[in-house]
Amino acid sequence: MLTHAAEDYLKSIYKLQEKGGKVSTGILAAYLDVKPASATGMIKKLKTMKLVRYERYRGVTLTETGKAIALEIIRHHRLLELYLFKALGVPWDGVHDEAEKLEHVISEDVEARMDEFLGYPTADPHGAPIPDKNGVVVQTASVPMTDLQDGQSCVVAEVSDNDSALLRHLGSFNLYPGTAFRVIEVAPFEGPFTIDIAGQQVVIGREVAKQIFVDEVQDPDNV
Amino acid sequence: MLTHAAEDYLKSIYKLQEKGGKVSTGILAAYLDVKPASATGMIKKLKTMKLVRYERYRGVTLTETGKAIALEIIRHHRLLELYLFKALGVPWDGVHDEAEKLEHVISEDVEARMDEFLGYPTADPHGAPIPDKNGVVVQTASVPMTDLQDGQSCVVAEVSDNDSALLRHLGSFNLYPGTAFRVIEVAPFEGPFTIDIAGQQVVIGREVAKQIFVDEVQDPDNV
């Protein structure tokens, strides 16, 4: 069995690899909040286990085996988040940290029972896809909110899950995955977004908008 | 925060202390399945943290602070066992090992939510008392099954929780806490017990009977 730290490294390499191929030691270390020297050490260990491909100074990628393990941990994490949210009513800004601890210790049996309880869900409370038992991920073709123009309508697909304060902020506007809204106006000079959400007018800062991904974008004349 | 290992030591010292005052290094090491030398090392560390009283060659006892932490971990463990059993349908012979891993990582918030879901229970699936939030334990005055005589009636109060095979065996006879049975005959020479349980006649070995504790014992003439 792998250590918790090794599992965290694999999970992080997977996520960073998703947006940009090879992962550098420095990026990985920053993501995991450890020093680059520590990342080098763990990467070497993962290489001896044939879980990553690695050439010094050239970055790291997951092997098929490594990817399968990463997806298993991510599945644990997202199922746990949804379970904590739905079964125990943990607020959505709290489920990430809790799942972070539980994902390494939960058994496959308990995971299967949570999966069944939840009706074999495909997304966690932040809209992130839950890989199935075989590691198959169904990715939706969502778009960053910052790509939206005046008048466009859409549905929240996914939001970043690791910033608790951000999630509380979004929650206060009801900006959960599945929620529909319409862009009233995008301020010029990289300014904020004014949107209509269930009749309410709300202003969303640029930095916050970058953390929101949307689906089903429709232009006003398509309505 | 304490390490998982330190928490396990405190929990084990508490349990051993319950049946016999001071706890020797050797007994503790055997209980935790480590070598006596390892136990000595941890005991010294716990002493510097003022969680145990310890004099070399003289055994170890918990301080008030150490006892409070031990009871907190035990509360986590038993609430988790009951939650896994009731909410997720994990069989009672599986909940101990699962809870053993989860008890160190579950938050107080999630624990409180499980407690509420379960209706503030006072016993786990094996009949062991669940300490309350303040560490208060309500101990029932149960008696070992091996003390029973021919004809006596009683109710299962508690069974050992750490032997999965034993629990499956007991489960096959419906010998859960709360189940009533009557002793038909105790075989001589430290032999087995023949009991009546819901009309069925069942034979229980001595070694198994030692792991069963019962309540509300009544003599046949009291019926």
Place this chain on the structure above:
DNA sequence: AAACTAATTTAGGCATACCTAAATTATATA
């Protein structure tokens, strides 16, 4: 009381996973 046995502690080592500081390699700039 001396000697033996059993329990316990000390001493020295190993693996994990982090750190800092120094050395190295790669890359960009002049």
Place this chain on the structure above:
DNA sequence: TATATAATTTAGGTATGCCTAAATTAGTTT
């Protein structure tokens, strides 16, 4: 192409928690 800068790796150190083997202490027996 030489040099400066940035990224990365190596080297050496820390803490946890386990181990084995040797030394010590306690308790029992003769």
